[in-house]
Amino acid sequence: MRSNLATDQETVGAADAPELPSVRQRAVLDAVLGLMVEDGDQLTMDAVARRASCSKETLYKWFGDRDGLLTATVQWQASRVHAGRDAVQSLDGATLREHLQDFAVTWLTVITSESSVALNRIAVAHAGSRKSNLGGIVLANGRFAIGERVKPVLEAGRAAGLLAFADSEAAFRTFFGLVGRDIQIRLLLGEVLDLDGDEIRRDAGRAVEQFLALYGRAEP
Amino acid sequence: MRSNLATDQETVGAADAPELPSVRQRAVLDAVLGLMVEDGDQLTMDAVARRASCSKETLYKWFGDRDGLLTATVQWQASRVHAGRDAVQSLDGATLREHLQDFAVTWLTVITSESSVALNRIAVAHAGSRKSNLGGIVLANGRFAIGERVKPVLEAGRAAGLLAFADSEAAFRTFFGLVGRDIQIRLLLGEVLDLDGDEIRRDAGRAVEQFLALYGRAEP
DNA sequence: CGCGTACCGTACCGTACAGTACGCCGGGTA
DNA sequence: TACCCGGCGTACTGTACGGTACGGTACGCG
Numbered sequence: 001m002r003s004n005l006a007t008d009q010e011t012v013g014a015a016d017a018p019e020l021p022s023v024r025q026r027a028v029l030d031a032v033l034g035l036m037v038e039d040g041d042q043l044t045m046d047a048v049a050r051r052a053s054c055s056k057e058t059l060y061k062w063f064g065d066r067d068g069l070l071t072a073t074v075q076w077q078a079s080r081v082h083a084g085r086d087a088v089q090s091l092d093g094a095t096l097r098e099h100l101q102d103f104a105v106t107w108l109t110v111i112t113s114e115s116s117v118a119l120n121r122i123a124v125a126h127a128g129s130r131k132s133n134l135g136g137i138v139l140a141n142g143r144f145a146i147g148e149r150v151k152p153v154l155e156a157g158r159a160a161g162l163l164a165f166a167d168s169e170a171a172f173r174t175f176f177g178l179v180g181r182d183i184q185i186r187l188l189l190g191e192v193l194d195l196d197g198d199e200i201r202r203d204a205g206r207a208v209e210q211f212l213a214l215y216g217r218a219e220p
Numbered sequence: 221m222r223s224n225l226a227t228d229q230e231t232v233g234a235a236d237a238p239e240l241p242s243v244r245q246r247a248v249l250d251a252v253l254g255l256m257v258e259d260g261d262q263l264t265m266d267a268v269a270r271r272a273s274c275s276k277e278t279l280y281k282w283f284g285d286r287d288g289l290l291t292a293t294v295q296w297q298a299s300r301v302h303a304g305r306d307a308v309q310s311l312d313g314a315t316l317r318e319h320l321q322d323f324a325v326t327w328l329t330v331i332t333s334e335s336s337v338a339l340n341r342i343a344v345a346h347a348g349s350r351k352s353n354l355g356g357i358v359l360a361n362g363r364f365a366i367g368e369r370v371k372p373v374l375e376a377g378r379a380a381g382l383l384a385f386a387d388s389e390a391a392f393r394t395f396f397g398l399v400g401r402d403i404q405i406r407l408l409l410g411e412v413l414d415l416d417g418d419e420i421r422r423d424a425g426r427a428v429e430q431f432l433a434l435y436g437r438a439e440p
Numbered sequence: 441c442g443c444g445t446a447c448c449g450t451a452c453c454g455t456a457c458a459g460t461a462c463g464c465c466g467g468g469t470a
Numbered sequence: 471t472a473c474c475c476g477g478c479g480t481a482c483t484g485t486a487c488g489g490t491a492c493g494g495t496a497c498g499c500g
Contacts, residue, residue: 040348044487055448057490066488118348120409125345127410128260128338135410143402174430177401181393182363184405189340190347190355210394214430244477264457275478277460286458445497452491461482469474 021076025062028052029076032069036118043122045069067132070122074134077119078141081110088156096157097208103150104179104204110142111184112195120188147172154215163215171215178207241296245282248272249296252289256338263342265289287352290342294354297339298361301330308376316377317428323370324399324424330362331404332415340408367392374435383435391435398427 021029031052035043045066049056063069088099110116120138127135150172157163165171187193195203241249251272255263265286269276283289308319330336340358347355370392377383385391407413415423 039350042349045489046487049449053448055450056488057449057492058447060489061447120405121344121348124341124408125348127408128341128345133410135408139406139409139411143405173401174398177397177399178394179397180402181397182400185340185363186359188344188347188355188408189359190353191359210434214433265459266457269479273478275480276458277462277479278477280459281477441500443499445499446495447497448493448495450492450494453489455488456486458485459483462480463478464480465476465478467475470472 020079021072024054025072026076028054028059028062029073032073033077033115033118036073036122037114040118040121067134070126070134071132071137074119074123074137074141077115078137078145081141088152091153091156091160091162093162096153096160096162097212099153100150100175100208100211101201101204103146103153104175104207105200107146107176107179108183108195108200108204111180112187112193112200116142117187120184124188143176147176150175162217164217165215174214175207175211178210179204240299241292244274245292246296248274248279248282249293252293253297253335253338256293256342257334260338260341287354290346290354291352291357294339294343294357294361297335298357298365301361301365308373311373311376311380311382313382316373316380316382317432319373320370320395320428320431321421321424323366323373324395324427325420327366327396327399328403328415328420328424331400332407332413332420336362337407340404344408363396367396370395382437383432384437385435394434395427395431398430399424 028048032043032048035047035051045056045059048069049059059069063072091099120142123134123138126132147169151168154163154165154168154171154175158165158168163171183193183195248268252263252268255267255271265276265279268289269279279289283292311319331340340362343354343358346352367389371388374383374385374388374391374395378385378388383391403413403415
């Protein structure tokens with residue numbers, strides 16, 4: 001069921017069928033991303049077609065309509081973010097810390113990236129008008145995806161006697177708050193923060209320490 | 221040239237001059253708010269004029285252009301949020317807790333309100349395109365305004381030996397994160413959360429306890 | 441070779457919406 | 471009474487943009 005029999009690509013990203021885009025289609029989606037980042041409101045179908053050197057008719061054939069194109073773009077961007085799902089075993093305090101640090105760094109890197117900011121802006125704007133659930137998709141691939149990856153780690157930490165909490169969702173949300181703080185909303189509202197790698201690592205470290213201070217147990 | 225009495229209202233909310241709107245103008249701005257909340261993208265100048273029973277020409281006369289109207293609306297909404305600035309004196313542990321609880325409840329109430337969500341959506345969407353700094357205004361009246369109100373309390377708490385921190389801005393940002401967590405982004409992206417008063421109070425209480433666990437000092 | 445298919449480029453259509461022009465009314469002033 | 475003038479309603483203009491139609495080109499296949 002893979003691509004490259006260059007025949008009859010159907011509408012991509014249409015709600016249920018996540019049928020991955022062909023190479024050419026991915027190029028189009030990258031063009032969309034590029035336009036979003038450069039100038040959020042210059043995202044017209046004409047501009048996309050020009051940038052991607054394809055015809056509008058092809059865009060409509062592949063993606064149905066403008067919303068379809070945006071949806072496909074969101075999913076394409078999402079698909080290259082959550083790379084690996086890591087199995088958790090044998091946690092000691094150091095590896096727990098390490099895992100959490102990793103998550104925090106990853107998350108901060110994502111939300112401070114230009115493409116994430118641009119994408120979230122589009123999705124937020126879209127959420128205002130009903131129809132076409134871009135916001136839901138972004139949430140599912142961002143906030144909720146990371147939650148589903150972190151919670152098993154937290155639970156493993158609890159199983160190993162390193163953490164104490166009743167509700168892993170609540171614990172995760174606290175972690176989320178400690179990591180993100182006001183960063184995302186400030187970026188979305190147009191403030192320029194540019195954190196470099198060091199700053200992100202420092203921030204992540206602080207968040208992890210605070211989280212462990214709240215939920216950690218003295219290691220046996 | 222002009223008799224500057226109750227006549228001759230100039231353009232409102234034009235960048236520098238915060239010249240507060242007249243009663244009639246406030247009614248217009250309320251109409252804008254109403255439209256925003258009801259259906260974010262139905263916010264056309266025609267719709268506003270119809271809703272407020274005024275002519276478009278008047279809108280343009282008063283507010284210059286669409287951005288001016290939006291800006292004035294944001295400022296109008298902001299002006300009725302931060303009601304009182306409370307002088308801080310004689311903090312003991314209980315009143316510190318109480319103050320923080322108050323801030324947290326206020327903030328959660330604001331960010332979960334429909335008008336705030338709608339307004340932030342507009343501002344975020346606007347921040348994508350340059351020109352007209354709606355995002356900055358929202359930040360200044362939201363995130364930063366609350367920060368400026370909380371930090372003196374934190375510093376008073378430190379002066380009273382109840383809190384320990386080096387940087388009040390950093391401490392506040394942690395507080396902010398603990399209070400807001402993922403709520404605002406989820407709402408902006410279209411999730412429906414509707415927290416009632418009880419839930420907000422519980423949430424606020426948890427955040428305050430966590431903050432004090434991180435920054436509190438055993439009271440002498 | 442002719443035929444179908446996939447796609448590009450461009451011209452085109454309809455509509456929505458920001459912004460403008462103008463006629464009319466009602467109330468304040470003399 | 472006459473006359474301003476602020477503001478209402480509505481009709482109008484220009485344009486940007488989503489979506490469609492169509493001609494032209496390259497390529498694979500019988």
